Amino acid sequence: MKVHLYGNVLNNSYTLCKFLRKRGVNATMFLDNWSNHEQDYPWREDSSLSPTNLPEWIKYYNYKPGKLTFHFPNQEMKKMIKDFADCDVALVNNVGAIIAMRAKVPYFMYSLGTCLDMALIGDKIKKAIINLSHFQRPNALLTTLVLGGLQKRAIKKADRVGILMGYQIDTHARKLGIMHKIELMRLPWDIQKYEKNDDPELKKNYSEVDLVYFMPTRHVWQTLWEHDFCKGNDKFIRAFAKFVKDDKPNVKLICVKKGPDVSVSMKLISDLEIEEYVEWIDEMNKDGIRAYNSLDNIIIVDQFGHDDWKQRWPNNREFGIGFSAIGYEAMSARNVLISTFTDLQFYDNTAPPVFMAFSEDEIYVKLVETLKLSAEERKTVGEKGFEFFHKYHNWESTTDNFIRQLENILKSDD
Incomplete structure (x- = not known):
């Protein structure tokens, strides 16, 4: 053939x-x-x-x-x-x-x-x-x-x-x-390519923090109407601001300079006065993505959509959102993932072992929950995510x- x-x-x-x-x-x-x-x-x-x-x-x-x-x-x-x-x-x-x-x-x-x-x-x-x-x-x-x-x-x-x-x-x-x-x-999906492969220099850069929240998602959130899909980066940033102010964790948020709303995300971070907790990095190829996914203290952050999605899709019964490539990468690398996910029917109505959140308050709760996980518990969650993803992909x-x-x-x- x-x-x-x-x-x-x-x-x-x-x-x-x-x-x-x-x-x-x-x-x-x-x-x-x-x-x-x-x-x-x-x-x-x-x-x-x-x-x-x-x-x-x-x-x-x-x-x-x-x-x-x-x-x-x-x-x-x-x-x-x-x-x-x-x-x-x-x-x-x-x-x-x-x-x-x-x-x-x-x-x-x-x-x-x-x-x-x-x-x-x-x-x-x-x-x-x-x-x-x-x-x-x-x-x-x-x-x-x-x-x-x-x-x-x-x-x-x-x-x-x-x-x-x-x-x-x-x-x-x-x-x-x-x-x-x-x-x-x-x-x-080429799952094997995401086996952990430590980058000593990268690991050293983040060895002083307990957790690294890595959000490689492109920044698209300012309007419900202009783009095909809103990633809800602003919801995560505001939840993260509450998280670092209220809970005082030793963490770092890494954002990628990708998407039309990078500048407004930067301004939001500045307005919320959390710049010391946030690092911006340039867009990278998959080798770079895999290097960050190999960090032991990494939590992957993906997408959350727009709160007012019903205005744009009034006939939809629910907000439809599945896994993006970022979610694929996180589970392939056995990492903890925070994201919105509603496409359960597509996976035999099985809820994936993901920290699922949609609203700003829900995201905050998941941030607190991931902070409380021990290294061994993060590993267990990551293994379950890997098993789920491997079964279907x-x-x-x-x-x-x-x-x-x-x-x-x-x-x-x-």
Whole structure:
């Protein structure tokens, strides 16, 4: 079975392609410069790689397609589509559905969120109007207007559609009329890469504090309307301020300079007069993330959403939020995780061993609880998180499920 992959959000195609090949599948990943985010390129995941040093199973087309290029392919895209068509079946994500549709090959499209969101043109236009009424710039409206219709057609033409976030079934799949072709999938994760590997210098830097709260989440919280998803960094920062003022712990909060609201987060920290407890670091590749995850006294902090989410999604019964890559990394590294998580149904209605919190008060309670944990108790919680995550996201069973989907598509085309 010859499989071509395209669409590398958070390096998912890179990881999937590696695992497919490990299972003996003739898989090739196609890569161009479509994404504006460094996190979507293999060299972010593996620092030994670069645009000029890639494995033979990655075909890199060093050009940047514009939005209109997907409607009117230029010579570079035509060449890529022609090459992409030389496969038995395609495995695609994001705008990869458009590439596969143009290549006229059978394809399985899986969504990590934005793939389906882009196709809900009416919802995007409504949000844009609300944005403007709040004096906010419409987020990704141009992309939706230019590509939304094409993306919707490509999704509907997909042989099967993989849903990797359970809450998107009602909010997206049902609206798009694709319920008859969805499959619930889980993303394979390279768990082994997150085994603890001490960085002596980093360890020394934080040896004087009892706990390090590491929040690598991008800072997106100032408005409910401008961005696709609010991370709720402000809620955590305010809860952390109460924590350090009331409980006087010997702790440090590490924030990453990533996201549109970094400056307002810095101002909030200054206004709360907790700067001595907070350290800002530059955005880093996965080697850096793994180094911080290897600290013995680390607590990982992820995302918390917006308190007023119901204003934006009035028809939703509950606030839908699953694990992000940060949560994946924390559990892979056997670390304690503080985050909002509601996607229980997607995990057999099993509550993960995570310090779950949504409101500012709940976050404060979890901060106090994590402070009271002994090193041995943190280790126990981390082991339980690892076992939970390994059960659902180990590369063997998750990759085999993708292979089954691809094989079923080929069987149905016979």
